[in-house]
Amino acid sequence: MNSKLHEPVLLHEVVNMLNCSPGKSYVDCTLGSGGHAEAILERLGGNGKLIGIDCDESAIAAASDRLQRFGAEFVSIHDNFVNIGDILKRLNVEFVDGILFDLGVSSNQLDEPSRGFSFRNDGPLDMRMDSSLSTSACELVNQLPERDLSELLWNYGEERKSRRIARRIVEARKRKAIRTTKELADIVIKASPSRGRIHPATRTFQALRIAVNRELEMLRDVLERAACLLSAGGRICVISYHSLEDRIVKREFLRLSKSIPVLVSRTCRGELARPNGQASLPLLKLVTKKPVVPSREEMFSNRRCRSAKMRVAERVE
Numbered sequence: 442m443n444s445k446l447h448e449p450v451l452l453h454e455v456v457n458m459l460n461c462s463p464g465k466s467y468v469d470c471t472l473g474s475g476g477h478a479e480a481i482l483e484r485l486g487g488n489g490k491l492i493g494i495d496c497d498e499s500a501i502a503a504a505s506d507r508l509q510r511f512g513a514e515f516v517s518i519h520d521n522f523v524n525i526g527d528i529l530k531r532l533n534v535e536f537v538d539g540i541l542f543d544l545g546v547s548s549n550q551l552d553e554p555s556r557g558f559s560f561r562n563d564g565p566l567d568m569r570m571d572s573s574l575s576t577s578a579c580e581l582v583n584q585l586p587e588r589d590l591s592e593l594l595w596n597y598g599e600e601r602k603s604r605r606i607a608r609r610i611v612e613a614r615k616r617k618a619i620r621t622t623k624e625l626a627d628i629v630i631k632a633s634p635s636r637g638r639i640h641p642a643t644r645t646f647q648a649l650r651i652a653v654n655r656e657l658e659m660l661r662d663v664l665e666r667a668a669c670l671l672s673a674g675g676r677i678c679v680i681s682y683h684s685l686e687d688r689i690v691k692r693e694f695l696r697l698s699k700s701i702p703v704l705v706s707r708t709c710r711g712e713l714a715r716p717n718g719q720a721s722l723p724l725l726k727l728v729t730k731k732p733v734v735p736s737r738e739e740m741f742s743n744r745r746c747r748s749a750k751m752r753v754a755e756r757v758e
């Protein structure tokens with residue numbers, strides 16, 4: 442694992458938006474190397490709880506090391522955040538005061554060549570955040586039919602040259618299996634030479650990573666579950682790094698901030714149903730109408746935060 446720690450994005454904004462103060466309890470659903478978690482625990486001042494979840498075992502190990510001084514106030518769980526309901530049940534926690542999602546991969550994951558996330562370092566074409574997942578990027582690249590590959594690049598990478606890149610990948614893999622990040626990046630560069638500021642392989646790598654880890658499905662599935670676990674006035678805070686994620690967060694927060702027919706309500710919104718059975722009460726109210734973005738100073742000091750957008754919503758009584 443690379444020794445340089447991931448720099449937490451929008452750190453002060455997160456801690457303030459989550460109203461962190463002694464006696465409260467939080468879940469950091471994307472613990473990473475524990476930067477946000479550490480700042481939250483410091484605000485709890487020795488009186489509170491933070492449950493940190495990550496699907497990457499090496500992130501759990503690094504964060505547990507960093508946060509061990511907080512003793513029983515910090516609990517780490519190796520799991521997918523989509524299981525947040527079961528995780529809290531196992532810990533006998535009914536409600537929490539705040540939940541954080543800082544989506545995507547950490548710098549530690551990106552910078553470690555053996556994880557295969559980046560076209561900037563040569564390594565095996567892997568991209569699994571959780572190494573117990575059965576499908577890696579290598580399988581997708583070498584086994585998906587051309588049409589599915591092209592759709593994947595279009596849907597998850599918004600790659601305009603998706604068809605051409607998919608065709609070149611299929612031609613190349615007929616000659617020899619594509620096994621490394623450099624081999625894939627070279628094929629993409631040939632199919633779509635650089636014209637703008639971003640590296641030509643950026644969108645292809647993003648798309649594969651999202652597909653391997655089923656990132657958008659997980660995000661879609663978890664937000665309502667998480668909102669149901671907040672105590673009244675508790676907040677949910679999501680930092681996303683590309684428009685596909687931000688769109689899901691924006692739409693889900695909007696949907697959960699409106700009354701909806703009880704019949705389509707599958708989780709705790711059913712319990713909030715009005716006696717006449719017509720519509721459930723809103724679960725959330727929006728705290729940020731527009732997303733919070735990093736300051737110019739933060740963008741200057743941490744390039745990776747440039748695309749960050751944070752949205753916050755609050756559980757209504």
Ligand SMILES: C[S@@+](CC[C@H](N)C(=O)[O-])C[C@H]1O[C@@H](n2cnc3c(N)ncnc32)[C@H](O)[C@@H]1O
Pocket residue numbers: 447448449450470471472473474475476477478494495496497500520521522523543544545546547548570659
């Ligand atoms: C951007 S990093 C978080 C960095 C963290 N906030 C910090 O300050 O160090 C995202 C982390 O979320 C984890 N992750 C992404 N999707 C996940 C999921 N569905 N379930 C659990 N962890 C996930 C990744 O493994 C990664 O460690």
